[in-house]
Amino acid sequence: MSRIEARPTDALTYDPNEPKYWDRAKLEVEIERVFDICHGCRLCFNLCPSFPDLFKSVDAKGDDVRNLTAAEKDRVIDLCYECKLCEVKCPYTPRDNHEFQLDFPALVLRARAIKGREQGIGLRERVLGNPDRTGKLGTKLPALANWSCRNTLQRRLMEKLLGIHRDKQMPDFTGETFEKWIARTGLPAAVEPAAKVAIFHTCFVNYYNTAPGKALVTVLAKNNCAIASPPQNCCGMPALDGGDVDFAQKQARANVASLLPLARDGFKIAAINPTCSLMMRREYPTLVGTPEAQELAAAIVDPGEVLYHLRRDGKFNRDFKSTPGKVAYHVPCHLKAQAVGLRGRDLLRQIPGAEVTTVDACTAHDGTWAMKREFFELSMKWGEKAFSGMREAEADFMATDCPLAAIQIEQGTGVRPLNPVELLARAYEPKGFATPVPPPDPPAEAQE
Secondary structure, three states: OOOOOOOOOOOOOOOOOOOHHHOOOHHHHHHHHHHHHHHHHHOOOOOOHHHHHHHHHHHHHOOHHHHHHHHHHHHHHHOOOOOHHHHOOOOOOOOHHOOOOHHHHHHHHHHHHHHHHHHHOOOOHHHOOOOHHHHHHHHHHHHHHHHHHHHHHEEEEEEEEOOEEOOOOOOOOOOOOHHHHHHOOOOOOOOOOOEEEEEEEEEHHHHHOHHHHHHHHHOOOOOOOOEEEEOOOOOOOOHHHOOHHHHHHHHHHHHHHHHHHHHHOOOOEEOOOHHHHHHHHHHHHHHHOOOOHHHOOEEEEEEHHHHHHHHHHHOOOOOOEEEEEEEEEOOOOOHHOOOOOOOOHHHHHOOOOOOEEEEOOOOOOOOOOHHHHOOHHHHHHHHHHHHHHHHHOOEEEEEEOOHHHHHHHHHOOOOOEHHHHHHHHOOOOOOOOOOEEEOOOEEEEEEE
16 A cells, blocks of 8 residues: 655645635545654654544554544544644644644644534534623623532533533633723723733633733733723634634634724734634634734734733833742643743742742643533543642642633632732732732842
8 A cells, every 4th residue: 555645735725715625535635644644753642632542543553544434533633622732842834834734733623614514513512612602691690600500400401402511610700791890990091101002801801700801901000001902702713613614704803803903003912811812813814814814913912922021121010019929830832832932920930039830731621622521521631730730839829821721720729820910910019919029138238
């Protein structure tokens, strides 16, 4: 039997706006090519359950991926939770300008998109793929919605009807959304601002945990930033991950139309969730396929990037009054994938008296994957390295930039991590933490 050519054929595309993207036969050519390269490389053997399953299946079929059944291929696709770590680690990617042009997570999204178009988008994927709709419903009657998410009988019904695991910890809906809080309180003004920042608060902060959004407003104001809170909707990643490309494109186009005028006015668009910034920065240019999407992508940042650049330019406010002490900082996978550094962690280290331990391990929550009935227990198994790392740090506080990782870590450790900007906001206050900032060392002459 002839060998599989590693170099791509005309079946290769990662662009859903190209007709061949939707060609099932061409997809199968790409699946076999990519699976064969990965089976021979095995560099990603310990990153997620997809790769061990792939290697085991191919080994059992005479080392030939062409002998895999459709069910075995689908299993590898389903086990991918789009953490993007394989794309970060892989030496054969488009980002590296390698001739193989291998992007495993993008291939998975293509496979899910074709499946969605062929078989239709299931009820669970439609519900999970539209968090704005769920959030709007839940925040109308948050007490009832939160009770339902904790009630044993209701959770069993949810598992049966939607396939959301009964034991998966769910976030509480808020009584006042971030958007309503902004409308009620307004935004602080800045004279001769050091930076112009538009907050992409994300659907999670808006409907569930508004604390990181409020803290970011505080921290930006402390650093003399002009702040905007533009109209927005979900970034579209949940829909894209569920195979609903059409809805993901609709969400993306709406955000481009709303956010681009601010970007053109010199604002950086700071997305509180690394998944959202990754989506807008890396996926929008191809998903939307317009120069405007590319232009917006260039303005997307993580909040830590804005503050870190102010620090680099000597404009960062270091007037901290209290200190969190020991902090265990979890590295979000989708922040690593953007290759912008761990700016949230670096800023925490600017607080006098803060000791930050870095925990670099995936929690395996990754969007909606950990919520699903068939993957929840597996997600807890693959997230244990992160959980144990956070526990073993024996820190006073836990921190992560990713709100979903925070939920997963809380489920695995019993402690909910805070966003780095929450710790920074508290450190500016004398009573933000129990321990005041230690006084600076006296000048050398005073010590003599």
